[in-house]
Amino acid sequence: MSEVSVTKDAAPAADALVVLKKVNKHFGALHVLQDIDLTIARGEVVVVIGPSGSGKSTLCRTINRLETTESGSISIDGRPLPQEGRELARLRADVGMVFQSFNLFAHKTVLENVTLGQVKVRRKDRKEAEATARTLLDRVGVGAQADKYPAQLSGGQQQRVAIARALAMDPKVMLFDEPTSALDPEMINEVLEVMQQLARDGMTMVVVTHEMGFARSAANRVVFMADGRIVEEARPDQFFNNPRSDRAKDFLSKILHH
Amino acid sequence: MDVLSDNFAMFREGFIGTVELTALSALLALVLGTAVAAFRVSPVPALRIFGTAWVTLLRNTPLVLLFLAVTLGLPALGLKGWDSFWLAVMALGCYTSAFVCEAVRSGINAVPVGQAEAARSIGMTFGQTLTQIVLPQATRTAIPPIGSLMIALAKNTAIASGFNVTELGSVQKSLNADAGYNIYVIFLWIAVCYIIITFAISGLFRLLENRLAVAR
Numbered sequence A: 001m002s003e004v005s006v007t008k009d010a011a012p013a014a015d016a017l018v019v020l021k022k023v024n025k026h027f028g029a030l031h032v033l034q035d036i037d038l039t040i041a042r043g044e045v046v047v048v049i050g051p052s053g054s055g056k057s058t059l060c061r062t063i064n065r066l067e068t069t070e071s072g073s074i075s076i077d078g079r080p081l082p083q084e085g086r087e088l089a090r091l092r093a094d095v096g097m098v099f100q101s102f103n104l105f106a107h108k109t110v111l112e113n114v115t116l117g118q119v120k121v122r123r124k125d126r127k128e129a130e131a132t133a134r135t136l137l138d139r140v141g142v143g144a145q146a147d148k149y150p151a152q153l154s155g156g157q158q159q160r161v162a163i164a165r166a167l168a169m170d171p172k173v174m175l176f177d178e179p180t181s182a183l184d185p186e187m188i189n190e191v192l193e194v195m196q197q198l199a200r201d202g203m204t205m206v207v208v209t210h211e212m213g214f215a216r217s218a219a220n221r222v223v224f225m226a227d228g229r230i231v232e233e234a235r236p237d238q239f240f241n242n243p244r245s246d247r248a249k250d251f252l253s254k255i256l257h258h
Numbered sequence B: 001m002d003v004l005s006d007n008f009a010m011f012r013e014g015f016i017g018t019v020e021l022t023a024l025s026a027l028l029a030l031v032l033g034t035a036v037a038a039f040r041v042s043p044v045p046a047l048r049i050f051g052t053a054w055v056t057l058l059r060n061t062p063l064v065l066l067f068l069a070v071t072l073g074l075p076a077l078g079l080k081g082w083d084s085f086w087l088a089v090m091a092l093g094c095y096t097s098a099f100v101c102e103a104v105r106s107g108i109n110a111v112p113v114g115q116a117e118a119a120r121s122i123g124m125t126f127g128q129t130l131t132q133i134v135l136p137q138a139t140r141t142a143i144p145p146i147g148s149l150m151i152a153l154a155k156n157t158a159i160a161s162g163f164n165v166t167e168l169g170s171v172q173k174s175l176n177a178d179a180g181y182n183i184y185v186i187f188l189w190i191a192v193c194y195i196i197i198t199f200a201i202s203g204l205f206r207l208l209e210n211r212l213a214v215a216r
């Protein structure tokens, strides 16, 4: 195994929003996350890339504790992630998550999908929640679909609704786990554009993606993972033009030649 | 002499008895069964253990034994004064709840995990995730087997006739004891009564199924 020390070229976080320290996790014998240290500053857009099975999704999911960890600490906005129960639920409301497979609530209309969390979790008045939902749906360009069910929408539309649903909670940070990987090519851009806009608006984002164009244009930092470790961290231009580790070079040569 | 017209009041009382017994036991079974299913998928180990024990115990006990346990056991434990109708509701409801629990749980398991993960990721608690997202979607899968369970329950109420409850089974027994009526005719009318009840149940569940199918 070619071990390369972690290189930190990106500017150190002035105002840390998400902090992972020495996080470890196993799936049985598989050590999926190995001593992960990662700090994400407020307003920063971090793209996580790496070969399949390197632990990117797992990393993303530990940040809102959809996956538990065995050791290390994770804190969001200065507060450590609670173990279970209401405290954890409250903290999760501040962390938006967008899934590869959209996961819109299948038995609810688009509008209800975006309203539900506001009413049930944020305890907002229904009228107010619906107004917010409609504004957000317009913002991601699916305002006309508000009364349809998820199954009646295209993949790109569903994913944009999923982004609106997460935004409706007014999150401090948004996690995206390969948000465009399940989409037909012509729908990828409509989702990426929404994400670009979000990044420009100053949202703190962690994005697992294979979209190198997005990484180049929207990311402040690229985190390269392999075999459960963060192998390299760098500014996008630096990473893509001049990767330091052999693993990253190897990975880039594979994906850029296809 | 016609059994039905001669004894119409008795038939009516028995029919109503069976309907009431079925309806109340069904209600208890559905409420308990859903609650125990929630226990079985909850993050609290003690609740999961309780749920598993409940299902294992009740599903594997013959219903007649359960009736005996309730009618003899509860008074022995100091719970006196319950009339036999409510004891029968308890026995039938608890027994059927174990099966309802498993039907609901198979419905829950048929809902993609992403649905619950999405709910948790917007900050919903376990209870909210279950009641708002998972159970409504689980019903679609759970309704047909629950329909069958309710029909089985309607027929199982006949066991209550052995425990001093007035229902169709007890009507049949007392009429059989009355000499002079053709046993087969009695059987026929009792069977017709059960068929009315079981057809009503399957009709109701067919309706529910169709309603849920269009609601998406």
Ligand SMILES: Nc1ncnc2c1ncn2[C@@H]1O[C@H](COP(=O)(O)OP(=O)(O)OP(=O)(O)O)[C@@H](O)[C@H]1O
Residues within 6 Å of the ligand: A027, A030, A032, A050, A051, A052, A053, A054, A055, A056, A057, A058, A059
């Ligand atoms: N629930 C699970 N149980 C057991 N092993 C798992 C589980 N989830 C993931 N794994 C394993 O952990 C490793 C890391 O998985 P993860 O999904 O984080 O990778 P990834 O980097 O997101 O890959 P991909 O690019 O394919 O999405 C893989 O080897 C995977 O098989």
Ligand SMILES: [Mg+2]
Residues within 6 Å of the ligand: A056, A057, A058, A177, A178
């Ligand atoms: Mg993944």
